[in-house]
Amino acid sequence: MSAQESAPVHVEKNELFQVAPNFWNIRVNFKMFAGLVDLGSHMSLIRLTNGNFLAIDTVILTDHSRAEIDRLTDNGTKIEAVIGVHPFHTLAFPAFYETYPNAQYYGTPRHLRRLAQIPWAGSLEDCNIRKQWEPEVEMRIPAGAEFVNPLPESSNHFVSMFVFHRSSRTLHVDDTIIYGDHPGFLLKLIGFKHGTMAFQPSIKGAGLYPTVEAPFQFRDWMKTMLNDWNFDNICCAHSGVKIGGAHKQVLELVNAAEPLFNKLSEKNRKKNANNETPSSNHPNLNVSGDECG
DSSP states (O other): TTTHEEEEHOOOOOEEEEEEEEEEEEOOOEEEETTTEOOOOEEEEOOOOSSSSEESOOOOOOOOHHHHHHHHHHHHTEEEEEOOOOOTTTTHHHHHHHHHSEEEEEHHHHHHHHHHSSSEEEEESSSSHHHTTTTTTTEEOOSSSSSSOOSTTTTOOOOOOEEETTTTTEEEEEETTEOOOOOHHHHHHTTTOTEEEEOGGGGGSSSSSSSSHHHHHHHHHHHHHHHHHHOOOOEEEESEEEESHHHHHHHHHHTTHHHHHHHHHHHHHHHHHOOOOTTTSOOOGGGGGGGGO
C-alpha cells in the first residue's frame, strides 16, 4: 500500500497494540484546555534480542494496560530500561517509576532537572547512552533545534529524540512529526486532516534556532535520517500510527517543506542580524555530524 493509500491505523486507547514483530505501542488520551482538546499521547515497548524490553516514553496506565504490560514483560522484570525522549513528556514518569522501579531510567536533561525523585541512570545528552542498544535500536537528536533547554517552555515543544527499531522497521517520534488519526477540532481548525503528516507547528516559531542555518540543518538531518533508516512504520505522539508507507510520506513531508525552510531562514536573517543563538541554549549538541558515530 502506498503512502497516499495508507490510512492511519486506529488504535484503541489504553490497549497494547502490536505495530510489528517485537514492537508495541500504547495510546492514551491527553486533554488540554479544560478537557476540550484531546491531543493524545503514547509510549512504545521494544523487545530486544536478549528478551528484555525498552520502554520508550511513559503514559498513565489503567489497570488494563498495566496488566497487559505485566503479561508481556513478566511483571516488569524484563523491562531493561525506560527512556524519556521528549523534554516535555514528563507527567507519567513518577507513577510509572513507582510501578516499575527496577528498570534503568534515562531521560532528557529536563527530565533529570524536574524529576529528581527518580534515580536516573543517565541523560540522553550523553551519546554513549544513545548508542547503548545499537545496532538493534538507534537514537538520534535532530539538528538545528534545542534539546537541553528548549525555551520558551510554554511553546517550544518541537524537538524530541527519534528512536528506530531496525528489525521491525518502526520509528517512534513525539512532537516533531504529527500524524492524523481522526484529528480533533483544534487540528482541523489549522487545516490538519485525517491521514495528514506535518511538522509540529512550533517549527514556524521557537522550534528551531533563530539562525540562518538552522532550518537547513534540520532539513539535512532529516534527509540523513531518511537515508540511514529504512523504516516502514511510524508511531507519533500526536496523534496516530501509520503502518506501511511511513518512510515515503516523511520524505514527501521534508521535500514539501523546502519553501518553508527557505522562508524561515530568510526571516531569521532579517530578525537576527548577528546570526546568534540564545545564550541559554546549547547549539553545539545538535549540529550535523555530532551524532557520535
